[in-house]
Amino acid sequence: MSETRAPQGFGESLLYLTDEQLRQGIEAMFFAYRGFTADPDRILDDLAYGRAHHRAVHFINRAPGTTVNNLLAILGVTKQSLNRVLRSLIEDGLVESRVGTADKRERHLYLTERGKALETRLSDAQRARMRAAFREAGPEAVSGFRQVLEAMMDPDMRRAYTRLRDNG
């Protein structure tokens, strides 16, 4: 495609853009994501829930009262797919769906106490790994980690991410 090697004569400044460095970045993402999801996945396995339930629970906890449409946009799935997950969470009493007051077409989503308990359990596990990684790598590395990840997002997702971050 382009830029197979850093141009000669530019010293070390662009060495991190060689195909080899880029491939290492790609593989790092692949292996790290596996670690990232491993701990919650183990917990979810015992509960007949999957990663999709985790994501829903995470973002409902993050923005209580969010609407279904909102959640669809953040998760990037179809309403049918989300609905299946949401239905089981509501049936099991982890999520509550309240008809909107201003606009009665909307359903606002909240975690119940049991839902909050699961969210805490899952995110404790995930945070523990993230904390260990952050501690091992140090503050400078953490800053770089976030900068690169932000730059890798699609613009829409980056907006969603910063909105969540800044409203937190």
Next chain:
Amino acid sequence: MSETRAPQGFGESLLYLTDEQLRQGIEAMFFAYRGFTADPDRILDDLAYGRAHHRAVHFINRAPGTTVNNLLAILGVTKQSLNRVLRSLIEDGLVESRVGTADKRERHLYLTERGKALETRLSDAQRARMRAAFREAGPEAVSGFRQVLEAMMDPDMRRAYTRLRDNG
């Protein structure tokens, strides 16, 4: 769990370990991984292949002649799951499976020319995004990015990752 807030009196040094910072890291991983896979996914959709095919093609290209068992360990799936993917790639003439010479039980996997062409197309797309992100974030950030990701991997995966990296 623990360490809900950075301990008082430690100044700013541990602020990146607050639950809020950790949650931002978690969400960054989630949104960034979506971007990370988006471009290859679009290409694969047109070809009736999925992410699993991409992963297989990537690692066969990375280590030509690797055995099925090797690939299983790296991908972290069952042989049945990998076999389905591998079979279609072999049938379609993208991957060649050669019986081992030293140990004839083993099958050594190679990309054909067509397989290499697909690999190039997929990784070009993925590298382009990674390159843009690296360039935007800068070399210091890239270093931190990789440090945190490495620290997030399971030990086994970290070994696989560094082995691939150092043999490259």
Next chain:
DNA sequence: AGCATATGTCAGCCTTGTTGACATTCCAAG
């Protein structure tokens, strides 16, 4: 009144993961 929006639901399909069972081939230890 009529169109658009938000949501839910049914049916069916695909990919990709799983487990279990079993055959084949081959190496290596007894």
Next chain:
DNA sequence: CTTGGAATGTCAACAAGGCTGACATATGCT
């Protein structure tokens, strides 16, 4: 030389969680 175990392949069945398409309902807006 026989036998056990390892590596591989294959078949079957199943589940999660994506997808599309179609349709119903309630509500809001013009």
